[in-house]
Amino acid sequence: xxxxxxxxxxxxxxxxxxxxxxxxxxxxxxxxxxxxxxxxxxxxxxxxxxxxxxxxxxxxxxxxxxxxxxxxxxxxxxxxxxxxxxxxxxxxxxxxxxxxxxxxxxxxxxxxxxxxxxxxxxxxxxxxxxxxxxxxxxxxxxxxxxxxxxxxxxxxxxxxxxxxxxxxxxxxxxxxxxxxxxxxxxxxxxxxxxxxxxxxxxxxxxxxxxxxxxxxxxxxxxxxxxxxxxxxxxxxxxxxxxxxxxxxxxxxxxxxxxxxxxxxxxxxxxxxxxxxxxxxxxxxxxxxxxxxxxxxxxxxxxxxxxxxxxxxxxxxxxxxxxxxxxxxx
Amino acid sequence: xxxxxxxxxxxxxxxxxxxxxxxxxxxxxxxxxxxxxxxxxxxxxxxxxxxxxxxxxxxxxxxxxxxxxxxxxxxxxxxxxxxxxxxxxxxxxxxxxxxxxxxxxxxxxxxxxxxxxxxxxxxxxxxxxxxxxxxxxxxxxxxxxxxxxxxxxxxxxxxxxxxxxxxxxxxxxxxxxxxxxxxxxxxxxxxxxxxxxxxxxxxxxxxxxxxxxxxxxxxxxxxxxxxxxxxxxxxxxxxxxxxxxxxxxxxxxxxxxxxxxxxxxxxxxxxxxxxxxxxxxxxxxxxxxxxxxxxxxxxxxxxxxxxxxxxxxx
Numbered sequence: 001x002x003x004x005x006x007x008x009x010x011x012x013x014x015x016x017x018x019x020x021x022x023x024x025x026x027x028x029x030x031x032x033x034x035x036x037x038x039x040x041x042x043x044x045x046x047x048x049x050x051x052x053x054x055x056x057x058x059x060x061x062x063x064x065x066x067x068x069x070x071x072x073x074x075x076x077x078x079x080x081x082x083x084x085x086x087x088x089x090x091x092x093x094x095x096x097x098x099x100x101x102x103x104x105x106x107x108x109x110x111x112x113x114x115x116x117x118x119x120x121x122x123x124x125x126x127x128x129x130x131x132x133x134x135x136x137x138x139x140x141x142x143x144x145x146x147x148x149x150x151x152x153x154x155x156x157x158x159x160x161x162x163x164x165x166x167x168x169x170x171x172x173x174x175x176x177x178x179x180x181x182x183x184x185x186x187x188x189x190x191x192x193x194x195x196x197x198x199x200x201x202x203x204x205x206x207x208x209x210x211x212x213x214x215x216x217x218x219x220x221x222x223x224x225x226x227x228x229x230x231x232x233x234x235x236x237x238x239x240x241x242x243x244x245x246x247x248x249x250x251x252x253x254x255x256x257x258x259x260x261x262x263x264x265x266x267x268x269x270x271x272x273x274x275x276x277x278x279x280x281x282x283x284x285x286x287x288x289x290x291x292x293x294x295x296x297x298x299x300x301x302x303x304x305x306x307x308x309x310x311x312x313x314x315x316x317x318x319x320x321x322x323x324x325x326x327x328x329x
Numbered sequence: 330x331x332x333x334x335x336x337x338x339x340x341x342x343x344x345x346x347x348x349x350x351x352x353x354x355x356x357x358x359x360x361x362x363x364x365x366x367x368x369x370x371x372x373x374x375x376x377x378x379x380x381x382x383x384x385x386x387x388x389x390x391x392x393x394x395x396x397x398x399x400x401x402x403x404x405x406x407x408x409x410x411x412x413x414x415x416x417x418x419x420x421x422x423x424x425x426x427x428x429x430x431x432x433x434x435x436x437x438x439x440x441x442x443x444x445x446x447x448x449x450x451x452x453x454x455x456x457x458x459x460x461x462x463x464x465x466x467x468x469x470x471x472x473x474x475x476x477x478x479x480x481x482x483x484x485x486x487x488x489x490x491x492x493x494x495x496x497x498x499x500x501x502x503x504x505x506x507x508x509x510x511x512x513x514x515x516x517x518x519x520x521x522x523x524x525x526x527x528x529x530x531x532x533x534x535x536x537x538x539x540x541x542x543x544x545x546x547x548x549x550x551x552x553x554x555x556x557x558x559x560x561x562x563x564x565x566x567x568x569x570x571x572x573x574x575x576x577x578x579x580x581x582x583x584x585x586x587x588x589x590x591x592x593x594x595x596x597x598x599x600x601x602x603x604x605x606x607x608x609x610x611x612x613x614x615x616x617x618x619x620x621x622x623x624x625x626x627x628x629x630x631x632x633x634x635x636x637x638x639x640x641x642x643x
Contacts, residue, residue, distance in 0.1 A: 005436035009422065013424050113481070118438055
């Protein structure tokens with residue numbers, strides 16, 4: 001991975017930029033403050049917590065919970081709140097990170113220079129994406145202590161933390177690939193970032209709104225199942241993936257499957273519905289990979305071919321040998 | 330300088346349009362090995378487009394480009410090994426050190442380890458930036474930044490170095506430094522294709538010149554040829570105190586005189602270019618008893634001459 005010069009340079013530049021430190025501080029500050037506010041106003045917020053629990057996780061069970069049971073579930077709710085916050089923060093950070101990745105190179109006219117070297121568009125795009133992933137990885141790792149504090153209360157296992165960490169990484173990869181596509185396609189950083197926000201917002205909110213507001217549009221009216229395309233849109237929805245993860249952790253998988261049954265064309269016993277989390281993650285990784293490949297199309301200088309690397313490496317190795325021999329002499 | 334007539338770059342009938350705008354029309358020219366070829370032309374004449382096509386960043390609609398005998402569209406892998414390209418902007422990563430910047434491009438060019446380090450130090454030495462490896466790119470002067478760009482382009486020891494308006498935005502003092510760098514590179518045998526609007530500078534180190542206008546190469550030749558042409562077209566201004574008709578009569582008979590026009594006592598004489606033409610004419614007039622008050626070969630600078638050629642605002 002470190003053989004990729006673009007990745008090396010990006011990581012080096014990111015490390016020097018105050019943006020990374022500010023992102024990490026900001027990210028953790030928001031999580032810590034939210035957790036603090038949640039715990040500080042725990043007593044006052046109990047009715048609200050009951051409402052959230054009923055709405056999202058335990059349905060009718062929350063109203064009959066004792067205060068102790070509610071307290072136990074509230075900690076789990078805090079964990080979910082932090083995970084959702086993490087997702088929202090990533091949702092806002094990733095487009096700003098990726099928007100200028102290719103477009104910024106174009107604006108500074110450094111892209112042309114890279115394209116007149118042996119770097120292929122694929123190397124450039126993957127280098128950029130991996131650099132973004134490294135940044136996200138650092139941010140996510142930095143949040144582990146805060147999430148671990150919730151873990152102290154015993155509501156969640158280490159496995160839960162690993163699972164949420166993995167889901168966040170995959171979702172970031174997916175969101176990043178969309179940002180990178182716009183950065184490669186649109187020549188300027190700011191419009192590329194704005195377009196990424198609009199598309200991501202549409203991707204997360206639109207399918208959920210459509211099924212509520214205009215079910216006819218997605219073909220699910222009158223008891224008919226929704227179209228396959230709508231199911232795919234739901235699979236691509238990173239917000240739904242995160243909600244699915246949390247529902248599973250709360251043991252509310254059945255309610256999630258019934259939600260899928262009522263909104264998509266899937267039956268409750270279909271493998272996709274039963275393994276929604278894995279399926280959606282796999283689907284998002286595949287789509288992300290295809291989007292990255294599509295991004296490389298926008299970087300192709302016309303004369304370049306993929307086989308160029310092999311030809312030049314052969315030539316360089318023969319030259320290296322000659323030069324080293326010259327030097328020895 | 331290595332003298333050779335083997336063309337290292339050959340551009341033949343290249344056409345390029347952007348929508349309805351025709352940027353290049355049947356552009357043809359060649360650059361011989363070891364030469365410094367200057368491309369001049371007014372803004373929008375297609376210089377940068379031509380260079381971007383040559384380095385493969387744009388695709389020509391038609392025509393062929395061969396570099397070192399290889400067809401650029403057939404052998405792109407080989408071509409990238411032979412050329413170094415400096416675009417009209419710096420193209421720098423300002424948050425990197427000079428060493429890091431060079432290392433990045435060395436690795437991007439497939440150079441590693443000892444070879445990369447050696448090439449980097451050689452390239453920096455060529456442009457006089459040795460000892461500045463630990464400086465942030467952002468802290469370099471404009472001239473140093475431009476020299477760093479050239480060093481980057483020299484990393485793969487290109488046979489053809491392509492410089493797109495390297496003097497742009499550089500002050501006079503730094504321009505001299507950059508000119509010396511280009512001269513040194515040329516002296517070391519690097520073939521250079523350079524586009525610039527600073528014609529006066531080009532005359533100092535170019536061996537060949539191509540004049541572009543309207544997306545085509547209007548005229549191409551050696552610098553000597555253009556300098557001769559510019560001298561030949563300069564008229565001699567002769568101011569007399571009288572005997573204008575007699576003077577015209579004498580001048581008409583002179584061999585090297587091509588045209589004479591008179592404005593009262595001021596004569597404009599166009600002559601063929603020969604070494605002692607001024608002396609011959611003056612001598613003939615004096616011998617004929619014509620009272621010559623002043624005798625002056627009009628100075629037209631090379632820039633004005635090129636401007637006249639392109640009919641534009643070079």
